[in-house]
Amino acid sequence: MTEAVTSVWGGERVGVRLGPSGTFGSMSDSNPDALFGHAAARLNRFGLAYLHLIEPRIDGSKLRADGLPPVAAHQLRRVFKGPIIAAGGFERDSAEAIVESGDADLVAFGRHFAANPDLVERLRRNLTLSPHDRDTFYGGDERGYTDYPCHDDLAQVA
Ligand SMILES: Cc1cc2nc3c(=O)[nH]c(=O)nc-3n(C[C@H](O)[C@H](O)[C@H](O)COP(=O)(O)O)c2cc1C
Structure with a gap:
């Protein structure tokens, strides 16, 4: 898949996202360190724009343990170039901490x-920060999608 996409767009315009600890759809692997270490190493040859990793802090919608060490990026940083x-x-x-530690270059928020x-x-x-309302995720209308207000201190320019 990566080979096909990068052959059209070039690696510098393609990013790959991996969730080494993901369990969605009953996914799992007996040795995720070996599997994803191998996958990250194999991705090096494509010269990708980025490798995007979901840290094992999150399990579906729940925080598994706030403050767990950033295992995914920490390990794969040594492999992916x-x-x-x-x-x-x-x-x-x-x-800020994971960027300062050097384990990640950027952080994505969902x-x-x-x-x-x-x-x-x-x-x-x-x-x-305003709290999110999980009940309105995947809702199908503007609720929880475009109706969260901006912060009172951030004046809107009309
Ligand atoms: C409503 C919703 C839809 C999402 N859809 C996707 C998706 O299509 N693909 C994906 O890789 N992750 C998806 N995610 C996961 C997020 O990209 C992100 O990894 C996750 O929310 C954890 O980051 P956070 O703690 O900053 O929210 C979704 C998350 C939410 C809340």
Whole structure:
């Protein structure tokens, strides 16, 4: 798959996302370290834009253990030669920490971004984040999709 896509677009325009600890759809592997270490090493030859990793902080919708060490990026950083994006249960402080540690180049936010359309500015200014409402995920209308307000301190320019 990666070979087919990069042959059309070039590796620098393609990113790959892996969830080494994912259990969605009953997925699992008896030796994820070996499997994903091998996969990350094999991806090196494509010169990808990035490898995006879901950290084992998150299990479906639940935080497994806030503050678990960032195993996925920490391990695969030693194998994969391009930029690494980490995702999964990050907060402002833990996001800064993983970048400072050198285990990831970037951090992606999912649910915080859904509930905070001005997330970047909130993180920059260390403002409070709005909580997300899981019941409105995958909802089919604007609720939980485009109706979360911006922070009161961030004036909207009309
Ligand atoms: C409503 C919703 C839809 C998602 N859809 C996808 C998806 O299609 N593909 C994917 O790789 N991850 C998907 N995710 C997972 C997120 O990309 C992210 O990995 C996850 O929410 C953990 O990061 P977070 O703790 O910052 O939310 C989805 C998450 C949510 C909440």
